[in-house]
Amino acid sequence: MEKIAMIGGGSWATALAKILSENGARVGWWMRSKDDVQHLQRTRHNRRYLSSVAFDLTRIFPSSDLDAVVKEADWLVLAVPAAFVKDVLDKLDRDTLRHKRIITAIKGMIPGKNILVTDYVAERFRLPHAQLGVVAGPCHAEEVALEKQSYLTIGSPSPELAEDFCRLLRNRYVKAHPMDDLDGIEYCAVMKNIIALTSGIAHGLGYGDNFQAVLVSNAVQEMRRFVHALNPQPRDLSASAYLGDLLVTAYSQFSRNRTFGNMIGRGYSVKSAQMEMNMVAEGYYAVKSIHELNKKLLVPMPITSAAYHILYEKISPAVEIELLKEKFK
Numbered sequence: 001m002e003k004i005a006m007i008g009g010g011s012w013a014t015a016l017a018k019i020l021s022e023n024g025a026r027v028g029w030w031m032r033s034k035d036d037v038q039h040l041q042r043t044r045h046n047r048r049y050l051s052s053v054a055f056d057l058t059r060i061f062p063s064s065d066l067d068a069v070v071k072e073a074d075w076l077v078l079a080v081p082a083a084f085v086k087d088v089l090d091k092l093d094r095d096t097l098r099h100k101r102i103i104t105a106i107k108g109m110i111p112g113k114n115i116l117v118t119d120y121v122a123e124r125f126r127l128p129h130a131q132l133g134v135v136a137g138p139c140h141a142e143e144v145a146l147e148k149q150s151y152l153t154i155g156s157p158s159p160e161l162a163e164d165f166c167r168l169l170r171n172r173y174v175k176a177h178p179m180d181d182l183d184g185i186e187y188c189a190v191m192k193n194i195i196a197l198t199s200g201i202a203h204g205l206g207y208g209d210n211f212q213a214v215l216v217s218n219a220v221q222e223m224r225r226f227v228h229a230l231n232p233q234p235r236d237l238s239a240s241a242y243l244g245d246l247l248v249t250a251y252s253q254f255s256r257n258r259t260f261g262n263m264i265g266r267g268y269s270v271k272s273a274q275m276e277m278n279m280v281a282e283g284y285y286a287v288k289s290i291h292e293l294n295k296k297l298l299v300p301m302p303i304t305s306a307a308y309h310i311l312y313e314k315i316s317p318a319v320e321i322e323l324l325k326e327k328f329k
């Protein structure tokens with residue numbers, strides 16, 4: 001039986017814990033809140049996220065003791081929002097992860113450091129990237145809870161690691177395939193959140209489907225320019241790990257980033273939009289990281305710049321989207 005440490009108590013951790021435990025893995029499940037752990041042990045449900053999912057307590061082992069959960073596992077799955085992952089990982093001893101395989105399910109960067117989560121893990125724990133992988137693809141936790149057909153991509157420079165983790169995920173409603181483009185997948189997953197957020201802003205301002213389709217088309221070009229500047233190698237951005245993920249986030253009713261953007265477009269402040277949501281819109285943090293990273297690269301990124309001006313410089317969303325409108329073809 002594969003032993004997994006699931007790190008995080010949010011929607012995506014809950015969805016992955018469901019898939020992995022129902023496939024037969026033993027899932028030690030770390031959550032910050034002792035009350036949430038006790039509730040899960042008592043009722044078999046995560047009371048805060050995907051609360052309809054009932055867990056088998058002979059397969060999942062909730063705990064708020066991070067060291068104990070990590071110690072017992074062969075695999076570590078990181079599923080806390082990027083803004084908090086450094087705080088969590090810095091609690092662990094540098095040698096703890098030496099013989100473990102690490103999968104990040106996070107679609108964000110380390111704020112302040114502006115580096116990918118895999119790069120932070122490799123640096124902090126002195127691990128080769130071949131010990132790391134990323135879960136990507138268009139997949140909302142809410143649809144996993146409903147067992148709707150979904151597709152995941154495991155990116156890793158190690159084909160063996162990627163295929164082993166795909167095997168742990170595949171089931172009646174999840175198809176998983178390996179890819180070797182770790183950086184490209186991770187950067188695109190970060191960027192699609194910014195695009196979805198901007199798409200939500202435009203929607204909140206009253207722009208329609210016609211504009212959104214042009215925004216998303218221009219976004220693909222922006223993603224291509226940026227990812228190529230950071231990591232030039234041939235990649236087909238129409239693959240589901242890139243374009244598929246952008247589309248689901250930009251169009252779905254379940255999207256945190258689009259919902260957050262929609263509120264901003266309707267006139268909410270960042271603080272009030274964040275308070276209204278029980279969930280984290282990664283795009284808010286990603287905008288700052290990508291904007292800062294691009295100060296050196298100087299890649300033309302009109303959508304990211306517009307989102308940055310709106311969220312961090314308090315420029316009116318209506319003005320920024322009006323300016324963006326003139327740049328699109």
Ligand SMILES: NC(=O)c1ccc[n+]([C@@H]2O[C@H](COP(=O)([O-])OP(=O)(O)OC[C@H]3O[C@@H](n4cnc5c(N)ncnc54)[C@H](O)[C@@H]3O)[C@@H](O)[C@H]2O)c1
Pocket residue numbers: 008009010011012013032049079080081082084105106107108139140141142256278279280281282
């Ligand atoms: N939800 C999805 O469908 C989905 C799918 C793929 C990837 N992801 C990625 O998974 C990661 C986790 O997102 P999610 O959707 O599960 O989160 P979520 O929005 O459902 O939940 C928020 C999480 O943040 C945690 N949190 C809030 N404040 C915190 C703090 N101060 N310190 C530590 N943790 C705190 C909460 O406990 C909770 O676990 C993100 O990077 C997201 O992009 C999510």
Ligand SMILES: O=P(O)(O)OC[C@H](O)CO
Pocket residue numbers: 107137138139140193196245248249250252254255256257258
């Ligand atoms: O659509 P969001 O903003 O909730 O992000 C969730 C996932 O990344 C979708 O694959």
